[in-house]
Amino acid sequence: MARTRKNNTANGNGNGNGRKYTSQQSLNSYIKSICDIMRRSNCAGALQYVPELTWILFLRILDEREQQEAEYAEAVGIDFSPSLQSPYRWRDWAAPFDDSLFALDSEQHFQGWKRLQLCEHTKEATELQELKEKGFISDLSQPFKTWVDFFLIPHLKQLKDQENATPKQKIISEVISGVERVRIDTQKNLLDILDKVHEISSENVDDTHIFPLSQVYEGLLLQMGEKGNDGGQFFTPRIVVRFMVQVIDPQIGETVYDAGLGTGGFPAQSYEHMAGKDNCKITDPQQLNILKHQTFYGREKDNLIYSIALANLVLHGIDEPHIWHGNTLTGGEAYGGLFADAPDQYDVILMNPPFGGKEGKEAQTGFDYKTSATQVLFLQHLLKSLKPHGRCGIVLDEGILFCTNKEAFVATKRKLLQECNLWCIVSLPAGTFVAAGGGVKANILFFEKDKTDETKDSTEKIWYYDLSDIKVGKRTPLTEADFEDFFRLLPTRGDSPKSWTVDIAARKAEAAVKAAPLEEQAETLNQQATELRDRLAALKKAKKQDTEEYSEIEQAVKEIEKEAREFKNQAQAIKDAVYDLKAVNPNAKAEExxxxxxxxxxxxxxxxxxxxxxxxxxxxxxx
The missing domain is CATH 1.20.5 (Single alpha-helices involved in coiled-coils or other helix-helix interfaces)
Known part of the structure; x- marks a missing residue:
């Protein structure tokens, strides 16, 4: 908090009214009131106002946390180096002026001193006049907004380029990386928004009774999937994320990776799970340091979503998210400064690759099995990125599971079953992703990299659980209650009306038996064709290739080889059918x-x- 001159009686937010948001509804309503100002200020849709609120809210929370860290360091007698210097800290330029609060700098400025300078256009704000004289701006009718555009944003963006830039400074630059100018149309509206955001603080939000601010922020992210927006593709419903994290159960000391990060839901939820928010599991400072600085890794190519994900993870308490900005599949890098020294393989992978995505040949060059299907390429990437005995939970389009007529699809699934124990597939309801902007039928795959016996596949049996009978829509999403039966059965992977086990090893053996006669016929025919080709070679050597005998044998070879290929293809189709992994509930009763x-x-x-x-x-x- 900013330090007061009045026996610490003033509120940390400078308004002195001691306001508390004591219910989830009250805090949600307050955030909505900020978005309402943005909607009438040149940010009509969620894809405009969420990114704008993101960087503003991020700078507010960053400043509050750094003040708390500075006060703690002073109390215990250790050094503290802030990420931002005056006047680029929130307390200098964004906070309302308050002469009862110091901004904690060497010059003993009051809170909001730079904002006061700019709004009153005082002589001290000489940098704006210099801009006008150099012809960069034509007027100074909105000095505060102009300073934010021409001084604050450029300064924050270049922090990562400073010599010995800290990880937090790099994060600040990347959160601001997509911001060129303030989208808010007027200085008055911008100041109104800043005043409202300033009231959001740890002193104002009673998180003993309501969700922390990070949960409210996630609600904003979900709005990007509303009708007419495109942001839903980056947002996995949180009930699905929580379920997957709970099943995979990441532990402190393990690395967690998401190759298609989106807004950061999987690492954010993993952090809350590992930190043990509800039972205060972590008491060791070293463990907490590992969790905040050495645990979470990810990749995201979308410029807008990348910066939103960074802000989201920091708001959740992850001080150092190692996020690579670029195309995971092509390797094209936009910024890799936060990903330095990242490992090649990870203990835990959680992700939801984009549904229906297509990649060009550039993306396919680095993969063993060529296909334009984004999800199949991501699955191949994950198989390489998972450590031995590592665990993975991934959401996949149902089409990936049942497709057996595309070579890359089958080969990728074959590799999955060979190298990993695919122990569970959960069939989700068709409407699970409707609220996030998609209606695709999807499944969750859980597997462990467990190749111990080179003579057989790692996957021998798959336990299925079927949720597809649940009617899900925008107003009736999945709930925790829908997963209770799954967790009841999970320890034994028992059978029930919703669950069953498929013996993949037995299915594979049965397919081999069925395919064997066809393969034998194909082999017999190929031997016949080989003998006939030997006869053709002898005739050719005798210069009799123009004879009727030569033509008849040549035609016979073509017909025999064609028939052999047909038998071979039939046999391969039988074997490939093993890799139709679609969940088909044998207990489901057909409606007659x-x-x-x-x-x-x-x-x-x-x-x-x-x-x-x-x-x-x-x-x-x-x-």
Whole structure:
């Protein structure tokens, strides 16, 4: 907190009213009021106002945390180096002026002193006049907004280029990397927003009764998946994220990786799980340091989402998220400064690769099995990135599971089952991703890299759990209760009306038996073709290739080889069918229509009457 001159009686936010947000609804409403100002200030949709609020909120929380760290360092007698110097700290330029609060700098400025300078256009704010004289700006009607655009943002963006820049300074630069100018249209609206954001502090938010601010921020991210926006592709429903994290159960000391980070949901939830927020599990400072600085790694290519993910992770308490900015599949790097010294393989991988994505040949060159399907390429990437005995949870489009007529799909799944123990597949309801902007049918795969016996595949049996019968929509999302039965059965992987086990090893053996006769016929035919080709070679050596015998043998070879290929393809199709991993619940009861023919005709007649009535009404309205 900023230090007061009045026996520490003033509130840390400078307003002195001791306001507390004691319910989730009150805090959500307050955030909404900030977004309302943004909507009428040139940020009409969530894809505009969420990124703008992101960097503003990030700088507010950063400043509060650094003040707390500085006061702690002073109390215990250790050195502390702030990430930002005056006047680029929130307390200098964004906080409302308050002469009862010091900004804690060597010149003993008051809180908000730079903002006061700029808003009153005092003589001390000479840098703006210099800008005008050099012709960079034409007027100074909005001096505060101009200073933010021409001084604050450029300064924050270049922090990462300073000699010996700290990880936190690099993070600050990357959070601001996509910001060129303030989107808010007027200085007054910007100041109103800053005042409201300033009231959000640890003193104002009673997190003993409501979710922390990070959860409210995640609610904003979800709004990017609203109708008319494209941000839902980067947001996995949090109930799915929590479920996957709980199943994988990452531990302190393990590295956690997401190759398609999106807004950072998986590392954020993993951090909360590992930190043991509800039971205060971590008491060792060394463990906490490992968790905050040496645990979380990820990649994201979208410029806007990359900076949002960084801010989201820092807001969750991850001080040093190691995020690589670039295309994971092509290797094209935009910025790798936060990913220095990252390992090649990880203990835990959690991710939801983009549904339906397509990549060009550039992305395919580095993969064993060439395909344009983004999810298949990501799955290959994960197999390389997972440590021996590492654990992975991944969301995949159902089409990936059942496809057996594309070589890269089958080869990738074959490699998965060979190298890893794919021990569980959870079939999600069709509407799971509707609230996040997608309606695709998806599954969650859980596997462990467990290649111990080179003579057989790691996956012998797969336990399936089926949630597809649950009706899910925007207003009826999945809940924790929907997963209770799964966790009840998980210890024994027991069978139930919703769960069953598929013996992959037995299925593979059965397929081999069925395919064997076809392979034998193909081999016999190929031997015949080889013998005939030997005869052709002898005729050619005798210069008899123009004879009728040569033509007949040549035609016979073609027909025999074609028939051999057909047998071989039939055998391969039988073997490839093993890798149709789609969840088909053997316990599901098909709905039967037991109506008699007369009842069906009555139904059709009734529907026809309804249609005729609707058409008649439409014709009346059209006259």
């Amino acid at each position: 229509d037991n109506r008699t023919p007369d009842e069906l005709l009555d139904f059709i007649e009734a529907k026809g009457s309804e249609v005729a009535e609707i058409l008649a009404n439409l014709r009346k309205k059209g006259r």
